[in-house]
Amino acid sequence: MILHQFNQPGVLDRHRQYLGKGDAILLIENAVFDHVLLDELEVAERYVLTTDLERRGLMLKSQAIQKLSVTEWVALAARAQQCISWS
Amino acid sequence: MILHQFNQPGVLDRHRQYLGKGDAILLIENAVFDHVLLDELEVAERYVLTTDLERRGLMLKSQAIQKLSVTEWVALAARAQQCISWS
Amino acid sequence: MKRLVFLIQTPMGASVEPQESLDAVLAGSAFANCALIFLGLGVTQLRRSERSDFRKDFNRGFRALSDFEIDDIFYCEAAARDHGLLDHELIVEARSLSPNAIRQQIIDAHAVMSF
Amino acid sequence: MKRLVFLIQTPMGASVEPQESLDAVLAGSAFANCALIFLGLGVTQLRRSERSDFRKDFNRGFRALSDFEIDDIFYCEAAARDHGLLDHELIVEARSLSPNAIRQQIIDAHAVMSF
Amino acid sequence: MQFSLLIQGSPTSSQSLYSAYEFANAALAQGHRIQRAFFYQDAVLIGNKLIATPQDEFDIQSAWQALGKAHQIPLVLCVASCLRRGILDDREAERFEKSATSIAETFEIGGLGQLIDASLESERLITFRP
Amino acid sequence: MQFSLLIQGSPTSSQSLYSAYEFANAALAQGHRIQRAFFYQDAVLIGNKLIATPQDEFDIQSAWQALGKAHQIPLVLCVASCLRRGILDDREAERFEKSATSIAETFEIGGLGQLIDASLESERLITFRP
Numbered sequence: 001m002i003l004h005q006f007n008q009p010g011v012l013d014r015h016r017q018y019l020g021k022g023d024a025i026l027l028i029e030n031a032v033f034d035h036v037l038l039d040e041l042e043v044a045e046r047y048v049l050t051t052d053l054e055r056r057g058l059m060l061k062s063q064a065i066q067k068l069s070v071t072e073w074v075a076l077a078a079r080a081q082q083c084i085s086w087s
Numbered sequence: 088m089i090l091h092q093f094n095q096p097g098v099l100d101r102h103r104q105y106l107g108k109g110d111a112i113l114l115i116e117n118a119v120f121d122h123v124l125l126d127e128l129e130v131a132e133r134y135v136l137t138t139d140l141e142r143r144g145l146m147l148k149s150q151a152i153q154k155l156s157v158t159e160w161v162a163l164a165a166r167a168q169q170c171i172s173w174s
Numbered sequence: 175m176k177r178l179v180f181l182i183q184t185p186m187g188a189s190v191e192p193q194e195s196l197d198a199v200l201a202g203s204a205f206a207n208c209a210l211i212f213l214g215l216g217v218t219q220l221r222r223s224e225r226s227d228f229r230k231d232f233n234r235g236f237r238a239l240s241d242f243e244i245d246d247i248f249y250c251e252a253a254a255r256d257h258g259l260l261d262h263e264l265i266v267e268a269r270s271l272s273p274n275a276i277r278q279q280i281i282d283a284h285a286v287m288s289f
Numbered sequence: 290m291k292r293l294v295f296l297i298q299t300p301m302g303a304s305v306e307p308q309e310s311l312d313a314v315l316a317g318s319a320f321a322n323c324a325l326i327f328l329g330l331g332v333t334q335l336r337r338s339e340r341s342d343f344r345k346d347f348n349r350g351f352r353a354l355s356d357f358e359i360d361d362i363f364y365c366e367a368a369a370r371d372h373g374l375l376d377h378e379l380i381v382e383a384r385s386l387s388p389n390a391i392r393q394q395i396i397d398a399h400a401v402m403s404f
Numbered sequence: 405m406q407f408s409l410l411i412q413g414s415p416t417s418s419q420s421l422y423s424a425y426e427f428a429n430a431a432l433a434q435g436h437r438i439q440r441a442f443f444y445q446d447a448v449l450i451g452n453k454l455i456a457t458p459q460d461e462f463d464i465q466s467a468w469q470a471l472g473k474a475h476q477i478p479l480v481l482c483v484a485s486c487l488r489r490g491i492l493d494d495r496e497a498e499r500f501e502k503s504a505t506s507i508a509e510t511f512e513i514g515g516l517g518q519l520i521d522a523s524l525e526s527e528r529l530i531t532f533r534p
Numbered sequence: 535m536q537f538s539l540l541i542q543g544s545p546t547s548s549q550s551l552y553s554a555y556e557f558a559n560a561a562l563a564q565g566h567r568i569q570r571a572f573f574y575q576d577a578v579l580i581g582n583k584l585i586a587t588p589q590d591e592f593d594i595q596s597a598w599q600a601l602g603k604a605h606q607i608p609l610v611l612c613v614a615s616c617l618r619r620g621i622l623d624d625r626e627a628e629r630f631e632k633s634a635t636s637i638a639e640t641f642e643i644g645g646l647g648q649l650i651d652a653s654l655e656s657e658r659l660i661t662f663r664p
Contacts, residue, residue: 002395007549007663009185009215010097014329017367017388018395029549030188033218033257051556052549056187057223057263070560077557077658078535078566082395085403085661086329087298089280094419094533096300096330101214104252104273105280116419117303120333120372138426139419143302144338144378157430164427164528165405165436169280172288172531173214174183176524188549190488191534194445197484201516206524228552228592285523287410288531291654303419305618306664309575312614316646321654343422343462400653402540403661414544416618417576417664446547449579454620456630488546490584490636500586504634506620534547 003080006031008087015086019044024076028052038065049073090167093118095174102173106131111163115139125152178206179283182216192219195289196235200242209246211276217253222265236266250276293321294398297331307334310404311350315357324361326391332368337380351381365391407431408439408522413534414446420532421450421464428471438477440522448481451491453508469510480514537561538569538652543664544576550662551580551594558601568607570652578611581621583638599640610644
């Protein structure tokens, strides 16, 4: 499993082609503005960092997306074979 | 006439709704990567800064877009009623 | 008094730019008739948030606007729609403007600053 | 030797980041088997340019790669297409990879650094 | 015509200080005046005297200093932006009990009032975004 | 597990130093180790001792210093990035004939070899982009 981290808005689409089945996507920082775009990326586990959502006053709408604490982020990174930061 | 300056790639689309007839668009810095997107914005005069194109090894394809020297940029800014920088 | 328009395009959250743009507006209010227009990703600054641990508390920052008698606070209706910004989420009283009306604000200003 | 993969996503031109990422790759070559993969806007770094007045001359920077025996220079074929990058414009010998092949490079690496 | 420049981007991660420099040069060559260059946000980093630019690179700091001197253009760094980023003159270093100053010559530290004044008193304000 | 962090973004124009700080804290709380935090590009600006953070704001520099001390994490600023941005220790200040030093305590200046070493010797490298 590869963990794909995004921290910028507007770049999810550019890098979706590198996603594989069973990979995980995590949106942090300003990438959380794109949380609605995760809906269609069913190939991967999809996460959004809770604290960064809260800092921006956002709430998740989709049931398919999970909120992640920083503690859970660390666990996800430890479980991943590789952690990639896209921007 | 409003001069609309863009210095980032990927944002032309976001701000095209503020363009008026007879306005001018100028792409500088990394916005010059979007020069092909100017084709459809026929409502405005369309310019790309020559030096920034050259720094990135790019060449214009469309006849409808004009290359601008920095000297011409200054003249365009002086002619404009207002100069706006979008990003 | 001359009219200054501040176009706010930076998203809420990652950088200190939202705060530094607000500082510029407050400074402007002493010398000019100031308007703030949030557009593009900038409309995200208008959404109230309960967590302000890293950056300065924005609820307080925005309250300062009325203390400085800056009432012309606008946002782009199209951008608000794009970002799902709802009326009841607004951190400050702001009026929506059409892209055309924003263009007119720009034309009528003495100068325009972008942030 | 362990394998390090450097993913280069920053566009050519405005910042010093292209140069600083190249420095990291050169440093890596002393200790690891290094691969460079240009993707997204990063493929624009591969286009030869005649004007390098502000930032360091990239033609020279890229020549250093072969001096350091870094031969695994790749770019994403899809990104090259998006940016109209043609073979004859390349500043350095580089091979195109499919998104799937790039994924495999990532999986096979000991570590991946993004720039 | 009288121009003022508002420059916002960092010397290293944006091109704004370079674009503004080229613009200012071209404007002066055409007989226009630059009333003031106001450096805001990360652009104030240009005023750090401790920067050691590699010898084979264009030295944008020296370029601005030379331009400012040759044409008597005030190069104003925003004080609030400077404090946050560690650009201090004698006065600020003393006020915040810091052990050194870091502002490079030809640059001066000033308040946001100078930006507002520039925008009101010059005929064109050009913003150079990060 | 042994983590290393590569941090690239500026303290003022990006969130990367904040995200990395939160990540490091959470990792340590779970019993993981942070082998090294390597500050590259604009992230080295965190090591400027002349920064005067406004009192009502979170002081990210002090937060990193406290974390580094409490857990003996080397906080390494890339030397080449530092020179370009005016972050100097005694040695570099002398070498480049600069009048002052600017590196804050707890941070150290090191070469890119330390980044490569961290990426090779730790089990996970996490990159915090600008």
